Amino acid sequence: MRTQVGIVGAGPAGLLLSHLLALRGIDSLVVEDRSRAYCEARQRAGLLEDGTVRLLREADLAQRLDAEGLEHGGIYLQFAGERHHLDFRDLTGGRTVTIYAQTEIVKDLIARRLADGGALEFEISSTAVADLDTDRPVLSYMTAGGERREVICDAIAGCDGFHGICRPSIPAGLLTVRDRAYPYAWLGITAEVPPSTDELIYNRHPEGFALHTMRTPQISRLYLQVRPDERLEDWPDDRIWAAFQRRFALPGWELKEGPIFDKAVTPMRSFVSSPMRYGRLFLAGDAAHIVPPTGAKGLNLAMADVTVLADALHALLLGDSRLADGYSDACLSRVWRATHFSWWMTTMLHVAPDADPMTEELQLSQLRYVTTSRAAATSLAENYTGYPPLR
Ligand code: FAD
Numbered sequence: 001m002r003t004q005v006g007i008v009g010a011g012p013a014g015l016l017l018s019h020l021l022a023l024r025g026i027d028s029l030v031v032e033d034r035s036r037a038y039c040e041a042r043q044r045a046g047l048l049e050d051g052t053v054r055l056l057r058e059a060d061l062a063q064r065l066d067a068e069g070l071e072h073g074g075i076y077l078q079f080a081g082e083r084h085h086l087d088f089r090d091l092t093g094g095r096t097v098t099i100y101a102q103t104e105i106v107k108d109l110i111a112r113r114l115a116d117g118g119a120l121e122f123e124i125s126s127t128a129v130a131d132l133d134t135d136r137p138v139l140s141y142m143t144a145g146g147e148r149r150e151v152i153c154d155a156i157a158g159c160d161g162f163h164g165i166c167r168p169s170i171p172a173g174l175l176t177v178r179d180r181a182y183p184y185a186w187l188g189i190t191a192e193v194p195p196s197t198d199e200l201i202y203n204r205h206p207e208g209f210a211l212h213t214m215r216t217p218q219i220s221r222l223y224l225q226v227r228p229d230e231r232l233e234d235w236p237d238d239r240i241w242a243a244f245q246r247r248f249a250l251p252g253w254e255l256k257e258g259p260i261f262d263k264a265v266t267p268m269r270s271f272v273s274s275p276m277r278y279g280r281l282f283l284a285g286d287a288a289h290i291v292p293p294t295g296a297k298g299l300n301l302a303m304a305d306v307t308v309l310a311d312a313l314h315a316l317l318l319g320d321s322r323l324a325d326g327y328s329d330a331c332l333s334r335v336w337r338a339t340h341f342s343w344w345m346t347t348m349l350h351v352a353p354d355a356d357p358m359t360e361e362l363q364l365s366q367l368r369y370v371t372t373s374r375a376a377a378t379s380l381a382e383n384y385t386g387y388p389p390l391r
């Protein structure tokens, strides 16, 4: 079998790449080891940067996003018993962010690829990539029906997430890895209750971080800092709501509670593997880098990578390798900016188990600075809404 670009993984990166390539007249095959239903239901990110929304509009993928997305012009930062508003529109000359769940982006992308006749295979197994240092790399896998396939490609995109097979297929010693684990995790819940806030609340509390976000005008999503080894069984719903009530407490404000229908613990790490290319294998999204979720960069970075990659592959298949040669550096500059921002937001807002009073005062000083200095607030707003702005 033959395709121009073999794409491993039907997450946001792989699916969007396949669509962007189709817009450039390039064939691709997306292979995914989970079922379509699983990919469409996996609860993850929910916040899109200004440029990501624009990119989806330009790629004609934003009909439902424009109808159902919730545009936000800022966030709240809460600490030391006070809640402060940062106005992104004012600070950045009109830039905003939009709440639209990753589940919905994945549903929109799968529907669009299928409507356009795109090749997508779910529930495959034994994925492998080979001959990466030639100009005919091979993607092989077992179909859901048990048939072995070998697909000869012009290039392969490794969009298979952090635990995928593409990054480990690069010969040992060629990758430089920077890795940091954090001594806390997030317990995330989705609940059937209207959000108690108009914009997101990032909250530093002596007990630990909490975030109030949302999915729709009827559905709230909240995150609670917990220990990395926390067991979900130890967190019945009433314990979760009691912790949120304590951390978000503010005179005159009420946190509404409702039935919780999704609950999971997410570990937190910063991880960057470079370069993002080996021969004709190009890594994109979580396959190459992970950020802690504070600041919502993971999904936005994945989509930024494939925007660069679509142009690079287009040129490469026409015989011009310059953009492909620059792909890794072009992406890593944005990746490192987001890695720093996510680390900064995370360490400013979480309480480490070994934190001393000095650390606490430094965090509070930084929070007072970003909520009183226009220069500091502008830096947060510029990074949060996406830096550098996607072209
Ligand atoms: P993924 O979405 O991971 O997609 C990779 C795909 O490849 C998956 O569908 C996987 O099944 C498939 N795959 C893996 N191995 C193989 C194989 N061998 N063969 C075929 N297919 C394979 N970001 C935020 O901004 N905010 C958040 O709140 C947030 N919460 C998160 C919670 C969790 C539990 C996780 C894991 C991530 C979270 N993220 C969050 C990060 C964000 O969701 C990711 O950055 C984003 O999903 C990256 O997209 P991707 O397409 O690169 O990778």
Ligand code: DHB
Binding pocket: 044, 045, 046, 047, 099, 200, 213, 214, 221, 293, 294, 295, 296
């Ligand atoms: C969401 C997740 C984040 O990590 C964040 O910083 C903002 C929003 C969310 O899931 O909506």
